[in-house]
Amino acid sequence: MTASTVDLTRRAAGAILGSAVADAVGAPYEFGPARPHLTLAGTAADMVGSHTWEPGEWTDDTAMAVPILRAAADGLDLAGTEAQDRVVRDWRDWARDAKDVGIQTSEVFRGMRGDDAAAARDSALAVHESKGRSAGNGSVMRTGPVGLAYLGEADGVARVVAAARGIAALTHWEADARDGAALWSVLIHLAVRDGRVRLDDALAAVGEEAGARWGALLAEADGADPDSFDANGWVVHAVQAAYAAICAAGIALDDPATHTAEAFLRVVEECVRIHNDTDTVAAIAGALAGALCGVEAIPAGWRELVHGHLGLGAEELVALAEAAVRGGEAA
Numbered sequence: 001m002t003a004s005t006v007d008l009t010r011r012a013a014g015a016i017l018g019s020a021v022a023d024a025v026g027a028p029y030e031f032g033p034a035r036p037h038l039t040l041a042g043t044a045a046d047m048v049g050s051h052t053w054e055p056g057e058w059t060d061d062t063a064m065a066v067p068i069l070r071a072a073a074d075g076l077d078l079a080g081t082e083a084q085d086r087v088v089r090d091w092r093d094w095a096r097d098a099k100d101v102g103i104q105t106s107e108v109f110r111g112m113r114g115d116d117a118a119a120a121r122d123s124a125l126a127v128h129e130s131k132g133r134s135a136g137n138g139s140v141m142r143t144g145p146v147g148l149a150y151l152g153e154a155d156g157v158a159r160v161v162a163a164a165r166g167i168a169a170l171t172h173w174e175a176d177a178r179d180g181a182a183l184w185s186v187l188i189h190l191a192v193r194d195g196r197v198r199l200d201d202a203l204a205a206v207g208e209e210a211g212a213r214w215g216a217l218l219a220e221a222d223g224a225d226p227d228s229f230d231a232n233g234w235v236v237h238a239v240q241a242a243y244a245a246i247c248a249a250g251i252a253l254d255d256p257a258t259h260t261a262e263a264f265l266r267v268v269e270e271c272v273r274i275h276n277d278t279d280t281v282a283a284i285a286g287a288l289a290g291a292l293c294g295v296e297a298i299p300a301g302w303r304e305l306v307h308g309h310l311g312l313g314a315e316e317l318v319a320l321a322e323a324a325v326r327g328g329e330a331a
């Protein structure tokens with residue numbers, strides 16, 4: 001591997017594992033009150049578990065990211081039918097005996113007539129139309145792997161946008177859910193590719209209208225208390241809370257000197273202190289923070305304990321991330 005490939009893979013692995021460990025640390029606090037004084041040690045002791053979750057066990061956020069990661073690791077085009085059909089089938093296999101499936105995602109799966117991506121998309125549209133909204137945070141919580149696709153390609157950023165919007169729409173039809181997933185995926189893609197991100201580049205990639213909207217939303221979050229975004233089950237507040245946590249931890253996207261192990265720990269700490277959808281905000285923030293800080297920033301104690309469905313752990317996630325970077329080519 002060349003030096004730059006080493007950097008790509010350590011940041012790609014950071015995105016995937018960063019999201020998974022943050023999800024697992026946050027899991028026991030989901031739907032709880034704010035915990036402004038909670039501190040993390042950066043050891044296995046932070047993964048306390050609950051009556052639902054074993055210590056270190058990840059939740060739906062990571063469980064739904066894994067099929068996307070697997071498709072990318074097998075070299076499938078994430079914007080294509082083959083990849084999306086497989087992702088939908090893997091999600092539904094998981095959902096059959098999962099401990100938790102998001103409300104909106106469950107409704108979409110229940111309403112499907114057929115088992116492929118087209119059936120999921122039709123059902124997502126029907127759910128959206130029956131409620132007039134469908135912008136839960138579920139499209140962004142699982143989008144990290146999309147940022148790992150198309151890394152070597154000249155039009156990689158545009159392809160990430162298209163794939164992220166398409167995968168979001170499998171369950172979350174509303175524009176905010178699709179645009180939020182596109183923006184977060186591009187941020188991760190640029191972080192992995194370059195080791196730093198100019199926010200304006202990411203905003204430009206999602207188009208003028210969405211870029212202006214999300215630029216204003218992120219500007220509002222920069223410097224704000226992550227817990228001030230009340231409705232963090234909504235994609236907009238979830239992304240704002242995650243971005244606020246990254247900023248509060250001292251990370252500047254464009255300044256690699258701020259991309260440290262200490263900052264990564266603080267991002268997760270900021271997330272687990274907030275109320276309500278703690279694990280999902282943590283999973284969202286952990287993906288971008290992990291991409292920026294790299295896999296070596298993730299505490300060893302977390303890495304050892306993190307695990308989830310299909311018997312996967314950190315080692316398997318890192319191997320899949322590396323394969324995704326190679327676009328499915330053999331090592």
Ligand SMILES: [Mg+2]
Pocket residue numbers: 059060061279280
């Ligand atoms: Mg969750």
